[in-house]
Amino acid sequence: MAHEYGKKGEELIYWDAKEQAIVANWIDVEDHWFEPPAMKLILEMVIKPKNGLAPDQGVVAEAEAKLGHVLDVYETQLSKFKYLASDKYTIVDVIHLPNLQSLMGMPAKELIESRPRVRAWCSEILARPAWAKVLEMKHKAQAYAAS
Template sequence: MGHQYGKKGEELVFWNSQKQAVVSNWIDVEDHKFEPPALELISELLTKPRNGLAPDLAVVAKAEAQLAKVLDVYEARLAEFKYLAADNYTIADVLHLPNLQALMETPAKKLIESRARVSAWCSEILARPAWAKVVEMKLKAHA
């Protein structure tokens, strides 16, 4: 998808194979390391309470510990680059948006806010105009 639409605005992928390999690595990190604990936290801290259920605090603690480790890696990476894969916004950043948006609606946002670089990265990508349009469409659909 990024290859197909990247040229129509910002380039979300690289045509250089070495740079694309870095993007692919960060896509894998998002998929295998970031998303699993993020989804657990979203389920326990957002979905369950919305459905009148209490979160499982043991699951929350375990997921927070897992996500904290990932965010420590992100914090170090963001000391070197503006975004995860490079100094420009890529599909690796885009893939984080839905889960970051949801996490920021939970007490787990403390994990993001306590890391200066991760917090700045999160704030910036969540404020991008295209993402704001997605959030607006979602709100209209649920209104």
Template sequence: MSSNPESRAIMRFITHNYHKPRTELVFEVPKQQGIAATWIDVEDHQFNPPAEQLRQELVDKTKKGLTMDKEVVAEAEAKLVKVLDVYEERLTHSKYLGGDRFTSADLSHLPNLYYLMGTPVKRLFEERPNVSAWCRHILSRPAWIKVVEMVEKNKAV
């Protein structure tokens, strides 16, 4: 479960071509589509790089019995803090990054959030009340819970 440019392109294609009108993930109004698309790009270029580094250092290396690079962790945390400060401000104006409803802009954050919430980096999210509420809300969505259950089930096999 990870994010990459190809999965974002696939997500955008599927959500725009196979959505049901007035349902989640895609806004039909062009301005709202643009706002959600902007936040997908923010996730891709600002959130994902430090989040991926933190996941690799704090999750992947731990699973492999390797020692994390504390300098890489500190640098990635500093970058992530800046992004989360922007998110905190954005989330004072809307429930979700893309607007008033859950969209692919929020969806694209789920893989890294899932892993980071199990690490000490969780505190960076919890220190920001709007970001914390947003994380709790999107991570508790029934469809996401099913994905996590499938992943956990497959790990056990």
């Protein structure tokens, strides 16, 4: 995706092996540490209630604790760089967008908002024009499906 859609001057990946290794490391962090508790929270707090089921508060508490630890690491990393992998917006930031969007619409957003650097990073990447376009397309698709 990054190779295909990155723009000249705004590449989402690096060609330098060391810089790309850093990006790959943060992709792994998102995949193995951020996404699992984020998805548990989304399942418990969004999907289950939409299907008439009550959230399991024990699962919610455990997922919030795990996500909080990850966000503490992010807060430290974001004290060094504007974005997670560097001072450049990369694919690492892109892959966080769907889960961040969901988390910001639920009580778990306090986990993000209570960490100033994470809050600023999240606000900035969620406000990017390309993400707004994705959300617009999603809303149009949902409206079409509902009609």
